[in-house]
Amino acid sequence: MTTNQLIVKMVFDRWNTLLKNGDTILNAITDEQLQKEIAPNKNRGIYLLGHLIAVHDDMLPLLNLGDKEHPELFEIFVKSPDKSVEVIPSPQELRALWKNQLENLTQKLASLSVDEWFEKHTSVSAEDFIKEPHRNKLNIIITRTTHLAYHVGQLILLK
Amino acid sequence: MTTNQLIVKMVFDRWNTLLKNGDTILNAITDEQLQKEIAPNKNRGIYLLGHLIAVHDDMLPLLNLGDKEHPELFEIFVKSPDKSVEVIPSPQELRALWKNQLENLTQKLASLSVDEWFEKHTSVSAEDFIKEPHRNKLNIIITRTTHLAYHVGQLILLK
Numbered sequence: 001m002t003t004n005q006l007i008v009k010m011v012f013d014r015w016n017t018l019l020k021n022g023d024t025i026l027n028a029i030t031d032e033q034l035q036k037e038i039a040p041n042k043n044r045g046i047y048l049l050g051h052l053i054a055v056h057d058d059m060l061p062l063l064n065l066g067d068k069e070h071p072e073l074f075e076i077f078v079k080s081p082d083k084s085v086e087v088i089p090s091p092q093e094l095r096a097l098w099k100n101q102l103e104n105l106t107q108k109l110a111s112l113s114v115d116e117w118f119e120k121h122t123s124v125s126a127e128d129f130i131k132e133p134h135r136n137k138l139n140i141i142i143t144r145t146t147h148l149a150y151h152v153g154q155l156i157l158l159k
Numbered sequence: 160m161t162t163n164q165l166i167v168k169m170v171f172d173r174w175n176t177l178l179k180n181g182d183t184i185l186n187a188i189t190d191e192q193l194q195k196e197i198a199p200n201k202n203r204g205i206y207l208l209g210h211l212i213a214v215h216d217d218m219l220p221l222l223n224l225g226d227k228e229h230p231e232l233f234e235i236f237v238k239s240p241d242k243s244v245e246v247i248p249s250p251q252e253l254r255a256l257w258k259n260q261l262e263n264l265t266q267k268l269a270s271l272s273v274d275e276w277f278e279k280h281t282s283v284s285a286e287d288f289i290k291e292p293h294r295n296k297l298n299i300i301i302t303r304t305t306h307l308a309y310h311v312g313q314l315i316l317l318k
Contacts, residue, residue, distance in 0.1 A: 001292060003277065007166045010293045014301055039198040039316040118162065133160060134169045142173055146308040153309035154316070157198040 004114050008138065012109075015141050018148045019102060022052065025155050026098065031091035033158045043082045045158045048151050049094045050077035053101055059144060062121050063137050065108045070097065112137065163273050170300050171268075177307045178261060181211065184314050185257065190250035197313045202241045204317045207310050208253045209236035212260055218303060221280050222296050224267045229256065271296065 001009075026034075026049065034045040043051075054073040060066050068074065076085045089097070117138040120129040129135060160168075185193075185208065193204040202210075213232040219225050227233065235244045248256070276297040279288040288294060 003163055003166075006277075006293055007162075007297075010298050010301055013293065014305055018305060042316055118165075134165055134172065138166075139169050142169055146173055146177060146305055149305040149308035150312035153312040157201055157313070157316075 002114070004118065008114050008117050011138055011141050011145070015145045015148075016106075018145055018152060019106075022148060022152045022155065023098075023102065025152065025159065026095065029155075029158050034091045036158060038154045038157045043154070045155055046088070046091055046094065047077060047082035048155055049091075049098060050088065052148065052151055053094065053097050054078050055144065055147060056101060056105060059105070059140060060108070062123060062140050063109075063112070064122050065111070069101075069104075073097075109141075117141075161273070163277065167273050167276050167297065170297055170304070174300050174304045174307075175265075177304055177311060181307060181311045181314065182257075182261065184311065184318065185254065188314075188317050192317045193250045195317060197316045202313070204314060205247070205250055205253065206236060206241035207314055208250075208257060209247065211307065211310055212253065212256050213237050214303065214306060215260060215264060218264070218299060219267065221282060221299050222268075222271070223281050224270075228260075228263075232256075268300075276300075 029045065034049065037044050038048070050073055053070065054077040057068045057070050058074060058078075060068055073089075076088055118133075118136050120126065120135060121137050121140050124132065124135040188204070193208065196203050197207070209232055212229065213236040216227045216229050217233060217237075219227055232248075235247055277292075277295050279285065279294060280296050280299050283291065283294040
């Protein structure tokens with residue numbers, strides 16, 4: 001195993017573990033619990049679920065793996081704070097999107113070779129990438145993993 | 160920059176960012192807020208602060224950087240659940256330990272060379288490490304970073 005293969009494995013082990021943790025918590029809470037705030041006057045569980053789906057959907061264009069599949073979610077769950085949009089998808093709808101995304105995203109991420117993970121992502125220019133080679137595709141997984149961990153630590157409070 | 164240097168930088172950028180986020184939150188909340196539960200019937204902020212210090216202290220022996228500096232905290236904040244130990248350190252004491260640890264740990268981590276980060280940590284045998292080369296010192300930073308993010312996502316709820 002080369003060091004590059006090793007590090008891609010280490011990063012993906014963490015990403016997949018956190019996705020699984022999130023999925024386990026979602027399966028352990030009811031739709032009613034998901035509608036509750038994670039703490040008084042804070043975001044609701046359903047907002048965090050939509051937020052995670054929208055942020056993970058945005059990884060597709062960033063990694064040059066195609067367009068977002070649900071661009072409308074970005075507006076509701078990233079650009080707007082919780083409780084500011086009147087009609088949002090139901091717990092059932094979001095659960096189905098999450099489940100679907102788990103499979104599709106995992107499949108799409110697996111299509112990249114080890115070397116491709118060290119290539120630039122789409123929001124950095126070729127010029128900047130020469131000076132900042134850490135802004136590669138693998139770094140998207142690293143940053144999205146801590147983002148996911150941050151919100152998984154909040155979703156667990158609904159249990 | 161070699162790929163190994165690059166990946167060590169990527170991992171430490173995340174670790175340092177999360178430490179800084181945690182530190183910013185701690186500085187923004189009062190001792191009174193720190194004594195509160197992050198959500199009804201969940202861990203108190205002070206427990207999470209002690210927990211983070213104890214877990215980070217435990218990185219020293221794992222990375223072969225010396226003994227724990229505060230072994231007594233592991234018993235209180237890792238082995239025991241919140242509210243089960245009668246007398247625990249005060250917010251002031253824990254804040255001082257956190258601040259001190261931020262500096263000391265950063266300094267100690269900086270003493271390892273890039274190649275050393277890809278060597279085995281102390282809780283894996285030389286034999287197992289041949290079969291599982293991802294169980295290196297850098298992986299300790301990766302896993303502790305998501306652990307930190309998880310609890311930073313909870314501490315922010317006290318604000």
